[in-house]
Amino acid sequence: MTGRSRETLSGWIFLAFLALAGCSTPATTKTEVAAAPPAGKQEAAKPSPQQSTGPSSLQALREGEAPTTPASSPLKEIYFDYDKYDLRADARETLKTNAEWLKANPSARVEVEGHCDERGTNEYNLALGAKRAQAAKDYLVTLGIPAQRLSTISYGKELPVCRESTEACWQKNRRDRFVVMTARPAS
Amino acid sequence: MKLRFVLLVTLAVLALPHTVKGQVKGLIVGPGAERYPLAVSPLKNLGPGEDAKKLSEGIADTIVRDLNLSGWFKVLDRSAYLENPQSSGVSLGSFDFKNWSVIGAEGLVKGTFELQGEELTVELRLFDVYQNKQIVGKRYAGLAKDFRRIAHRFADEIILQFTGVQGVFNTRIAYVSTGGGRFKEVYVAHLDGSEKVQVTNNRTINLSPSWSPDGRSILYTSYKDGNPNLYLFDLFAGKDAKFSSRTGLNLGGKWSPNGKFVAVTLERQGNTDIYLLDTAGSVKQRLTDYPGIDVSPSWSPDGQSLAFVSDRSGSPQIYIMEVESGKTRRLTFSGSYNTSPDWSPKGDKIAYTSRVGGRFHIFTIGVQGGEPQDLTPSSGDNEDPSWSPDGRYIAFSSNRRGPYNIYIMQGSGENQQRLTASGGDDKNPAWSPRLE
Numbered sequence: 001m002t003g004r005s006r007e008t009l010s011g012w013i014f015l016a017f018l019a020l021a022g023c024s025t026p027a028t029t030k031t032e033v034a035a036a037p038p039a040g041k042q043e044a045a046k047p048s049p050q051q052s053t054g055p056s057s058l059q060a061l062r063e064g065e066a067p068t069t070p071a072s073s074p075l076k077e078i079y080f081d082y083d084k085y086d087l088r089a090d091a092r093e094t095l096k097t098n099a100e101w102l103k104a105n106p107s108a109r110v111e112v113e114g115h116c117d118e119r120g121t122n123e124y125n126l127a128l129g130a131k132r133a134q135a136a137k138d139y140l141v142t143l144g145i146p147a148q149r150l151s152t153i154s155y156g157k158e159l160p161v162c163r164e165s166t167e168a169c170w171q172k173n174r175r176d177r178f179v180v181m182t183a184r185p186a187s
Numbered sequence: 188m189k190l191r192f193v194l195l196v197t198l199a200v201l202a203l204p205h206t207v208k209g210q211v212k213g214l215i216v217g218p219g220a221e222r223y224p225l226a227v228s229p230l231k232n233l234g235p236g237e238d239a240k241k242l243s244e245g246i247a248d249t250i251v252r253d254l255n256l257s258g259w260f261k262v263l264d265r266s267a268y269l270e271n272p273q274s275s276g277v278s279l280g281s282f283d284f285k286n287w288s289v290i291g292a293e294g295l296v297k298g299t300f301e302l303q304g305e306e307l308t309v310e311l312r313l314f315d316v317y318q319n320k321q322i323v324g325k326r327y328a329g330l331a332k333d334f335r336r337i338a339h340r341f342a343d344e345i346i347l348q349f350t351g352v353q354g355v356f357n358t359r360i361a362y363v364s365t366g367g368g369r370f371k372e373v374y375v376a377h378l379d380g381s382e383k384v385q386v387t388n389n390r391t392i393n394l395s396p397s398w399s400p401d402g403r404s405i406l407y408t409s410y411k412d413g414n415p416n417l418y419l420f421d422l423f424a425g426k427d428a429k430f431s432s433r434t435g436l437n438l439g440g441k442w443s444p445n446g447k448f449v450a451v452t453l454e455r456q457g458n459t460d461i462y463l464l465d466t467a468g469s470v471k472q473r474l475t476d477y478p479g480i481d482v483s484p485s486w487s488p489d490g491q492s493l494a495f496v497s498d499r500s501g502s503p504q505i506y507i508m509e510v511e512s513g514k515t516r517r518l519t520f521s522g523s524y525n526t527s528p529d530w531s532p533k534g535d536k537i538a539y540t541s542r543v544g545g546r547f548h549i550f551t552i553g554v555q556g557g558e559p560q561d562l563t564p565s566s567g568d569n570e571d572p573s574w575s576p577d578g579r580y581i582a583f584s585s586n587r588r589g590p591y592n593i594y595i596m597q598g599s600g601e602n603q604q605r606l607t608a609s610g611g612d613d614k615n616p617a618w619s620p621r622l623e
Contacts, residue, residue, distance in 0.1 A: 058410055061369060062390060083502070083524065120547065121540050121570050122394055122440050122615060124496055124503055124526040126415070127452065127459040127482040130436055134457020152457060153414070154436060158371070158392045 028085045053180045057113055057159040067115075067159045067177070074101045075110065075178035078136060079171060082117070085131035087139055091176075095136060098178060099143040109149050111175040112136050116157040117170035129154030151181070193266070212264035214464075221350070222261040226287055227251050229265070229272040233301040242300050242334050243272065246309060249338035250345075253356045256595065257346060258602030263292055277312060287316045294322075296345070298323075300334075307331045311341040313348060322348050329509060335381060345467045355575045359619045360582055361386070361396035362416055362593050363407050365611030373407050373443040375422070375619075378595070380606050386420055387411075387427075395439045395615050402622045405429060406440035406449065417451060417468075428469045439483055440464070443490045450474070450484035450493055461495050463510070474508060475515075483532045485537070487554075494518065494537050501529045502585065505539055507554065519560055521553060527571050532599070533578035536561075538598075549583050551583040551598065562600030573618045574598070582606070 057067035078091035114133030116125040133152035162169035229243040254260040258327040269286045277297040298311035312324040327337040336534045339356035346354030361375045369534040376383040387393045389411035396407040404421045431437040435454030449464045463472040475481040480498040502523040508515040519525040524542035536551045552559040563569040567587030584591045591612040596603040607613040
């Protein structure tokens with residue numbers, strides 16, 4: 001009992017130390033996701049800077065930017081109904097256009113990000129986002145895009161692009177983003 | 188730092204009348220009982236020096252805060268007290284109970300402290316004012332900086348005397364917070380909000396902290412390496428290790444009560460299922476095998492069953508699975524969005540989040556089903572319930588005052604009180620086991 005108490009206390013002392021030291025864990029280095037590759041070093045398959053898909057939403061978070069897809073992106077976002085992960089007709093049309101670009105740029109690898117609106121609990125929304133990302137990937141595969149060019153990641157409701165509690169805003173957040181990767185995503 | 192502690196050595200104060208449990212007048216039996224009026228006097232300084240650390244009131248304040256959080260006491264305002272705590276005695280016969288009965292106190296906490304260097308000795312006593320009796324007395328030895336823990340320990344003792352079960356004031360709550368910034372980090376704070384410590388600082392998204400049964404470590408999901416992996420942070424060693432890093436979600440790890448397994452949500456190609464991992468993070472067993480969403484496992488206290496969320500009926504609902512047989516039954520039938528189950532340590536109820544008219548409320552339901560009880564019927568969005576280790580309280584997050592903060596309430600929904608106010612969003616509370 002005494003020994004355990006002592007041990008416990010040392011644990012809390014460590015925590016107190018962490019608090020004082022401002023915590024020691026080093027910030028993770030940048031991901032390999034690039035927003036706009038510098039001109040000149042660009043490979044043919046990548047979109048031109050004008051055509052960038054934007055950085056991954058996680059990278060955008062790290063850099064203090066909004067997780068938006070630029071209007072000039074060749075890969076457009078698709079949108080979902082509340083608490084749904086089946087593809088709407090408008091989403092299928094967008095995916096067909098995205099597939100055309102992917103066919104024209106056969107070495108481009110894309111990460112599909114699944115996102116949700118703010119309503120509901122974090123874990124369920126992460127599972128829902130995974131479904132949304134996978135739904136787009138599966139459809140792109142049926143359109144002839146090799147599965148190995150497509151990875152998925154769910155951000156659940158963690159990285160909204162719009163922060164108002166309105167249906168218009170929620171719809172913007174219930175989305176898949178398509179981000180061109182410069183390297184194979186870490187697995 | 189040298190760990191030379193005579194750490195919180197607790198002794199029943201010698202030469203005091205023998206304590207008989209269950210003989211407290213106005214025994215508190217449960218929610219709805221009238222709050223017991225009690226006074227907590229500042230402590231008498233027996234030391235040679237001035238009370239530079241303000242321990243006299245600091246210890247009393249900590250006990251008052253705990254008793255108010257408990258929901259069972261009405262602590263009388265200090266400005267009404269008639270005695271001078273530094274000149275009056277603390278043992279039977281050395282003070283006048285009339286000074287306390289006249290202000291309406293039925294219970295009374297008095298005590299002394301003595302500081303020698305950094306070594307602190309505290310003596311605390313609980314009296315029944317009507318019967319002019321001492322109910323319990325304890326002496327604690329520790330360091331000056333431990334004064335809150337000593338106070339919490341006596342608060343736990345008071346709860347024991349009144350209810351037959353020790354209090355939970357030496358527990359902590361892990362949660363995630365944006366702290367006013369854009370990153371979501373894991374924090375641990377004492378139940379009263381003190382001793383707040385930032386556990387992660389990786390400037391990404393960290394989610395769903397949960398405690399190991401021994402209170403040593405915290406499992407959490409983090410995007411710090413890109414993929415949402417599960418990590419194990421050892422609070423004692425200060426070590427952080429990858430626990431599960433399979434491609435896709437590694438989410439919401441929960442230790443089995445015996446500490447041998449971790450139930451976790453893993454994703455394979457968009458499909459989330461519940462798995463059992465061993466303590467090294469290897470898959471021992473796949474528990475669900477359904478093409479839709481299965482997420483958020485929570486163990487029964489006997490470790491035989493898991494509650495979890497599945498959308499197999501077309502909407503997210505709570506299910507219960509017997510781990511051994513795999514036998515699964517649906518628990519919730521009201522509403523079309525029921526998530527984040529947490530099984531009470533008493534075993535009888537499951538708390539969860541349910542959507543009601545576009546808002547989210549905390550409900551409880553019996554493990555055999557029945558009528559769910561809405562614990563937060565009229566106050567914003569309320570999510571992610573987590574039971575206290577005694578099964579009497581529920582921590583949860585609520586945006587009733589704007590940003591999300593951590594609150595606690597009694598299991599009945601009574602006495603809802605805010606614990607955190609970081610300026611940002613505070614979410615995903617996880618109540619620790621009892622800590623020494």
